[in-house]
Amino acid sequence: MSDTATTKRSRRASMGPYGSVGKIVGELDDRLGVAKGGRIFLDKIFPDHWSFMLGEISLYSFVVLLATGIFLSLYYVPSTHQVIYHGSYAPLDGQWVSEAFRSTVNISFDVRGGLLVRQMHHWAADIFTGSIVVHMARIFFTGAFRKPRELNWTIGLLMLILAIFEGFIGYSLPDDLISGTGLRIGYSIAESIPFVGSYLVTFLWGGPFPGTGIIIPRFFIIHVLIIPLVLLGLLSAHLGLLVRQKHTQFRGEGRTEENVVGSPMFPTFMAKTTGFLLMVTAATALLGAFAQINPIWQFGSYDASKISYAVQPDWYMGWLDGALRIMPSWEFMNFGHTIPFEVFLPAVVFPGLIFTICFMWPALERRVTGDNELHNLLDRPRDRPKRTAAGAAMFALLFTLFAASSTDVLANFFKVSLNATLWFFRIAVIAIPIIVGLVTYQLCKEMQGVHGIGKRKRPVVVHRSADGEYSTTPAEPRPDDVHSELDPEPVPVRIDIEPLSNGGATVPESSPTGVRQVTR
Amino acid sequence: MSDTDRQPSRTRVPMPVAAMSDPHMGDAARHPARVEKLIVLVFVLAIVFIALFGAAYWQNWSDWILGGTIGAGLLLLGFGLTAWGKYLMPQGPFVEDRHPLASTPEERDAMSAALVERSAVVVKRRKMLGGLFATGAGIFGIVAIFPLLRSLGPVPGTSLDVTGWRRGMVLVDSDGRPVTRDTLVPGGIMTVYPRDTVIVNAGPQPLITDQGQAIDQTVLIRISDQDYTTQPGRETWGPAGYIAYSKLCTHLGCPVGLYEQLLELLVCPCHQSMFNVRNGAVPEFGPAPRPLPQLALMFNQDGHLAAQAPYDQPVGPGFWERS
Numbered sequence: 001m002s003d004t005a006t007t008k009r010s011r012r013a014s015m016g017p018y019g020s021v022g023k024i025v026g027e028l029d030d031r032l033g034v035a036k037g038g039r040i041f042l043d044k045i046f047p048d049h050w051s052f053m054l055g056e057i058s059l060y061s062f063v064v065l066l067a068t069g070i071f072l073s074l075y076y077v078p079s080t081h082q083v084i085y086h087g088s089y090a091p092l093d094g095q096w097v098s099e100a101f102r103s104t105v106n107i108s109f110d111v112r113g114g115l116l117v118r119q120m121h122h123w124a125a126d127i128f129t130g131s132i133v134v135h136m137a138r139i140f141f142t143g144a145f146r147k148p149r150e151l152n153w154t155i156g157l158l159m160l161i162l163a164i165f166e167g168f169i170g171y172s173l174p175d176d177l178i179s180g181t182g183l184r185i186g187y188s189i190a191e192s193i194p195f196v197g198s199y200l201v202t203f204l205w206g207g208p209f210p211g212t213g214i215i216i217p218r219f220f221i222i223h224v225l226i227i228p229l230v231l232l233g234l235l236s237a238h239l240g241l242l243v244r245q246k247h248t249q250f251r252g253e254g255r256t257e258e259n260v261v262g263s264p265m266f267p268t269f270m271a272k273t274t275g276f277l278l279m280v281t282a283a284t285a286l287l288g289a290f291a292q293i294n295p296i297w298q299f300g301s302y303d304a305s306k307i308s309y310a311v312q313p314d315w316y317m318g319w320l321d322g323a324l325r326i327m328p329s330w331e332f333m334n335f336g337h338t339i340p341f342e343v344f345l346p347a348v349v350f351p352g353l354i355f356t357i358c359f360m361w362p363a364l365e366r367r368v369t370g371d372n373e374l375h376n377l378l379d380r381p382r383d384r385p386k387r388t389a390a391g392a393a394m395f396a397l398l399f400t401l402f403a404a405s406s407t408d409v410l411a412n413f414f415k416v417s418l419n420a421t422l423w424f425f426r427i428a429v430i431a432i433p434i435i436v437g438l439v440t441y442q443l444c445k446e447m448q449g450v451h452g453i454g455k456r457k458r459p460v461v462v463h464r465s466a467d468g469e470y471s472t473t474p475a476e477p478r479p480d481d482v483h484s485e486l487d488p489e490p491v492p493v494r495i496d497i498e499p500l501s502n503g504g505a506t507v508p509e510s511s512p513t514g515v516r517q518v519t520r
Numbered sequence: 521m522s523d524t525d526r527q528p529s530r531t532r533v534p535m536p537v538a539a540m541s542d543p544h545m546g547d548a549a550r551h552p553a554r555v556e557k558l559i560v561l562v563f564v565l566a567i568v569f570i571a572l573f574g575a576a577y578w579q580n581w582s583d584w585i586l587g588g589t590i591g592a593g594l595l596l597l598g599f600g601l602t603a604w605g606k607y608l609m610p611q612g613p614f615v616e617d618r619h620p621l622a623s624t625p626e627e628r629d630a631m632s633a634a635l636v637e638r639s640a641v642v643v644k645r646r647k648m649l650g651g652l653f654a655t656g657a658g659i660f661g662i663v664a665i666f667p668l669l670r671s672l673g674p675v676p677g678t679s680l681d682v683t684g685w686r687r688g689m690v691l692v693d694s695d696g697r698p699v700t701r702d703t704l705v706p707g708g709i710m711t712v713y714p715r716d717t718v719i720v721n722a723g724p725q726p727l728i729t730d731q732g733q734a735i736d737q738t739v740l741i742r743i744s745d746q747d748y749t750t751q752p753g754r755e756t757w758g759p760a761g762y763i764a765y766s767k768l769c770t771h772l773g774c775p776v777g778l779y780e781q782l783l784e785l786l787v788c789p790c791h792q793s794m795f796n797v798r799n800g801a802v803p804e805f806g807p808a809p810r811p812l813p814q815l816a817l818m819f820n821q822d823g824h825l826a827a828q829a830p831y832d833q834p835v836g837p838g839f840w841e842r843s
């Protein structure tokens with residue numbers, strides 16, 4: 001007994017003052033030299049603002065996508081081979097379905113927890129794309145894309161495009177009636193490209209639609225390997241750049257272009273962000289549990305000659321669908337050739353244009369403003385009325401198109417003719433962005449003019465003198481409102497959890513450098 | 521060795537210490553006991569839910585219970601951890617200096633000099649080698665694309681122009697039954713396929729080939745009980761009022777699956793293109809640019825409805841080679 005106690009103690013003693021952690025750090029440092037950089041990493045400062053969480057949502061929904069995707073890939077069969085369904089979903093019993101569809105129905109009904117994971121995967125995909133868009137809106141409106149961060153803006157855009165493709169392809173994999181229709185539409189859009197369209201589709205599909213059954217296995221490997229791999233690479237570059245260039249921050253107490261003010265990586269940010277990862281996962285789990293999404297067994301296996309009423313793509317495709325709907329039927333047919341402008345313009349040229357503008361924006365803005373400085377402090381959107389107006393107009397355009405993707409539903413709901421709805425949207429798609437842009441511009445200008453906007457109002461203290469006279473004086477400014485400088489200082493290594501008896505901030509005896517005394 | 525012996529050997533790095541009363545700590549950290557109790561409660565609940573998930577999984581309960589328990593468990597766990605970080609850990613404001621990323625002008629020049637000067641010696645003086653290497657690499661780049669792309673599938677050729685319909689091909693429904701004079705009453709509608717594409721004895725139900733479903737699908741309408749002419753030149757195409765159109769929307773190839781019987785319009789549910797069946801399926805509304813191709817029909821000697829000829833044009837959406 002005492003022998004083991006002694007050896008334990010002596011072993012512990014031989015490890016040095018920081019025990020096994022110190023030993024591991026030592027061994028690692030001998031080989032990799034991690035101690036110095038590691039310490040800097042632990043002390044890395046993260047500025048706090050709620051809008052900085054948007055990117056984290058994307059990151060964490062991507063983690064959920066990887067985890068649930070691995071689960072699904074163990075059961076999914078990427079084949080359009082027709083088989084007869086015999087499983088626990090009775091209404092389909094004895095029917096011809098494709099193997100891809102059968103395996104997806106099996107995941108939903110016969111794999112334990114399968115339906116939950118499937119729905120989590122789909123919800124996480126929608127959240128992933130959505131949060132990327134919102135995150136990019138934040139980046140755009142606050143000017144976080146400006147020099148030196150243009151490259152990260154480009155990487156983010158690439159990831160958004162990949163996410164959209166990944167979502168569309170994943171949506172197609174179950175080979176159900178609705179996704180099959182979406183795939184058919186995707187095929188026809190690619191086919192509409194002049195010169196190369198028909199080659200593109202016969203190469204990809206292995207022949208005219210629906211091809212030789214090769215598309216589902218191809219989409220599968222693109223969906224589970226190729227795009228995720230590229231996304232992972234881009235993601236690493238995105239985060240690497242973020243660490244190297246450090247965060248942007250909003251203006252505020254003691255914040256300058258030359259510093260970062262916030263809380264440290266370890267333990268504060270790590271705790272908060274890990275908690276956030278768990279909460280994002282929880283959100284997808286709860287959605288997957290209580291909000292049904294894509295019940296493919298109700299749609300049935302894909303049959304190209306069948307269609308269900310009210311076909312709707314996933315939301316991030318809605319704007320393209322809307323553009324396709326309101327486009328006039330202009331087809332060029334001459335000289336033995338056809339250019340289906342009614343498809344090519346809204347579904348290929350238009351999104352190409354939108355994304356080109358997005359890619360070019362940092363360079364465009366640099367050129368227009370002549371501003372070639374480095375920027376680490378964020379803009380308030382109202383301080384850049386033109387940019388804010390342009391962004392608002394862009395979103396207005398996309399939202400209008402999105403709304404236009406349900407012309408039939410709207411016409412039905414409001415009991416107006418489909419024709420009236422169509423023309424409403426054709427006009428709206430031009431008018432609404434212009435109006436929104438102008439109104440935004442005016443609002444920004446007005447807000448700039450208002451004194452003290454964005455700051456909390458200082459209370460006014462009313463005095464009543466002994467004679468009954470009233471006088472007013474403004475109260476003391478709030479601590480956040482006064483200008484102050486903050487000096488860089490090291491993040492504390494140790495936290496004493498004993499509350500001190502005198503309540504105030506003091507310098508503990510054991511501390512060599514001491515705690516900064518701050519009085520606010 | 522005792523604890524007291526060990527103490528001096530600890531390499532004391534001069535480092536700052538935060539107390540719970542430090543201004544860097546969240547406000548709640550001044551009264552950590554209350555916050556801690558709350559977080560304890562949250563964590564305990566989280567553990568209960570996560571354990572419940574395990575039990576639910578073990579018992580194979582339904583998916584909404586699985587999702588509900590794990591969702592609640594992770595939500596509480598995450599919430600507790602975030603609260604711990606937010607209230608009981610140092611919040612800042614801590615300040616970190618940004619060190620400029622840019623190097624000094626000398627370092628920049630040294631880099632540029634290395635690039636320019638070295639290449640001046642090695643590349644510029646050996647133009648021939650450089651040119652040949654660049655040519656080789658360039659040609660490799662181009663030829664490498666061939667197998668990557670061209671092996672994927674066949675060139676389109678005329679494959680986009682043809683369907684399974686040819687002279688004498690009998691129209692059958694999805695069960696493989698041919699259509700006779702009395703199959704439809706005037707006003708009736710059905711989807712038909714070439715007889716070749718319906719495999720009847722493969723299983724309990726007939727199986728229609730992908731080709732038949734995706735390309736050859738045709739909608740058959742009986743519009744009257746007289747021979748019906750949709751357009752001049754198509755006088756013989758509608759025997760006994762039976763007319764047939766390709767079911768592939770000319771917009772994006774959705775099946776034109778809805779029929780407005782009163783207006784005699786075929787409606788595509790994808791983007792609401794409407795085709796007037798009386799005048800040759802000319803689009804009356806929506807983005808579809810062309811009428812649906814019409815299939816010329818006849819009755820064969822068995823009294824079955826058959827195609828007189830293939831479609832006179834490619835079916836479905838437009839593409840560059842379509843003339």
Ligand code: FES
Pocket residue numbers: 769770771772773774788789790791792793806807808
């Ligand atoms: S596919 Fe028929 S209207 Fe678009």
